[in-house]
Amino acid sequence: MIPYGKQQIDQDDIAAVTEVLQSVWLTQGPKVPAFELAVSEQCQASYAVAVNSATSALHIACLALNVGPEDIVWTSPISFVASANCALYCGAKIDFVDITLDTGNICINALETKLIDAQKLNQLPKVVIPVHFAGQPCDMVNLAKLAKQYGFNVIEDASHAIGAMYLDKAIGGCAFSDICIFSFHPVKIITSGEGGMALTNQPDLARKMQQLRSHGITSDPTELTEPSHGPWYYQQQLLGFNYRMTDIQAALGLSQLNKLNKFVSERNQLAAFYQQHFSDNTNIQPLRVSADCYSSYHLYVIRLPELSRNQHKACVEFLRSKGIMGHVHYIPIYLQPYYQQLGFKAGYCANAERYYQQAVTLPLFPGLTAEQQLFVVNELEHFLCSLS
DSSP states (O other), X not given: OBXXXXXXXXXXXXXXXXXXXXXXXXXXXXXXXXXXXXXXXXXXXXXXXXXXXXXXHHHHHHHHTTOOTTOEEEEOSSSOTHHHHHHHHTTOEEEEOOBOTTTOSBOHHHHHHHHHHHHHTTOOOSEEEOBOGGGOOOOHHHHXXXXXXXXXXXXXXXXXXXXXXEXXXXXXXXXXXXXXXXXXXXXXXXXXXXXXXXXESOHHHHHHHHHHTBTXXXXXXTTOSSOOSSTTOOEEXXXXXXXXXXXXXXXXXXXXHTTHHHHHHHHHHHHHHHHHHHTXXXXXXXXXXXXXXXXXXXXXXXXXXXXXXXXXXXXXXXXXXXXXXXXXXXXXXXGSHHHHHTTOOTTSXXXXXXXHHHEEEEOOOTTOOHHHHHHHHHHHHHHHHHTO
């Protein structure tokens, strides 16, 4: 089976992990801060806080911005459920902003309209979480303008987008947001096995996230509420969590980071191969990448707008029968049973639901061969031809 995505591990990665396994530190050692520094420098952010998953990063990012039971958080419905769950973890209410059909990203016009209506009802969001879907950054300039106008904070969910560029600057620099989140899951651009990171330029947010990831504990003498009892002394000042990244994971992440530019370049080359082969087929519509963006192409998604619901399902089943792991990213979050119990109903975001009925994710990852890609293209076109 040709997967839709997978990690690429080499001897340098293995050696980096082995070195840590043979050291005195397996966790809370020197590799985690080294990984944080390397990512912050890569992205030109002031601070980076490594954690055990992007979900954890989203959670502590919301908490650092004081999201609580009286607050509302908005995000995109076309994402993994973690983009919305993080608000619920804090006791806040969640809501969704529809997408632009041809990019899969949050629609700025829909956001503005929703903000106008919310202001009239005194129900503005405290935080908006745009999702850089498939590796393409959102329209952050206009989103930041709305954030300033309506007074909300911004957390970029860049789980798909390390290595991406927006206006010629690396995603993660937080030029238009308070916090930016990365994921290092194995199918992402680079991996630490499991893992995530929150970046920010605000020292107070960084320090709060650092405490929250480790039980809310500090031993910093400048932060203690009374003089230290001795070199062993620490205080729990927040109700935090065990969200720490291990040195083993950080060593792998550091090694992978050295190959980030190579990985993203290869992903763009693979995407160009698909684009070229689909350019004359109007029935296949790849997601559009905006001119001000350089996508990291975590996913390669096409839309098949002419297919019925049954044909869409049959397409994915056909690809899998041929050894191609066709997939759909994502089911609109609010259509999940848990969210339906919160009161959301089908029809809430029209473009998101249209997208869901049209989208197919095709294999794209470093190491995918031209022969494999051509096989994917031919089998997909064979299926579409069989419908006519």
